[in-house]
């Protein structure tokens with residue numbers, strides 16, 4: 001005999017004891033009354049082990065160290081990078097990602113600098129590996145820093161070539177692995193490159209070198225400051241919409257991830273981060289594989305820029321934005337805030 005005042009128990013995940021129907025018996029605010037209980041019921045946490053720190057490297061004779069669109073971020077010489085990465089390791093940051101600022105004179109249409117074992121990336125990897133062997137090193141595989149046309153692949157008559165680019169990307173991955181890179185991260189979005197790189201690495205006895213594919217990488221306006229940082233914004237002819245994903249699409253991202261996993265990716269990445277939290281969640285729920293997120297340069301610039309103006313509490317916005325990635329299902333996050341976050345978490 002149920003009467004209208006006795007609430008019916010809810011089914012499924014919302015089920016509650018029959019007696020405790022609703023207010024005033026149930027008060028959601030009880031579990032929020034003090035820090036200890038909020039900590040106790042917290043569903044997600046951000047830790048230093050979630051962080052990957054992207055760094056920019058430059059040649060010793062390159063005078064430009066600051067990046068106007070990324071206040072607080074600088075380009076390091078190899079020696080400075082070794083020191084900075086040492087500091088990151090002592091804070092407990094598990095991995096870094098290296099991006100080179102290449103002099104215009106070294107850029108070409110065939111991107112030969114990308115496959116030179118003496119290029120800036122390879123020299124930085126060797127120096128960091130020797131000095132800070134405990135930290136993981138991630139290297140981007142894409143041709144844009146080395147391409148006089150600014151694209152991630154080879155360009156012929158205005159088209160970004162797929163299969164011809166893959167050949168160069170495989171060589172690039174191989175010289176990076178030889179230098180000591182732990183994780184090869186193809187960010188170029190050519191079709192089929194993950195499988196080709198896996199075969200190439202295995203053939204060269206690098207079967208333990210991991211592949212983190214930028215599987216769901218969108219054609220985004222949020223990469224602007226990064227292109228300033230590596231000096232490719234001036235070079236880029238046109239846009240990257242013929243290879244990077246359309247921000248309108250979500251099912252298509254799942255298909256990209258499925259293919260890269262089939263081709264042997266060990267981890268997948270979603271990029272940018274905050275505007276694409278729904279994609280992170282779908283990828284994690286669908287595939288249950290290590291899913292990384294990239295809080296890209298434009299996201300950093302928005303938070304940091306607003307904080308510098310006094311419009312946002314920068315520290316809180318930084319921590320909240322990163323916790324949101326964890327809540328969305330990310331296993332780890334690439335963030336330019338990594339050092340600041342690690343220091344903040346250490347303070348407690």
Ligand SMILES: NCc1[nH]cc(CCC(=O)O)c1CC(=O)O
Nearest residue numbers: 142144152187222223226296297
């Ligand atoms: N393949 C290049 C690459 N690797 C990482 C980023 C962006 C990172 C950021 O914005 O922080 C880009 C830019 C692009 O695709 O144009």
Ligand SMILES: [Mg+2]
Nearest residue numbers: 189190191256
């Ligand atoms: Mg793909």
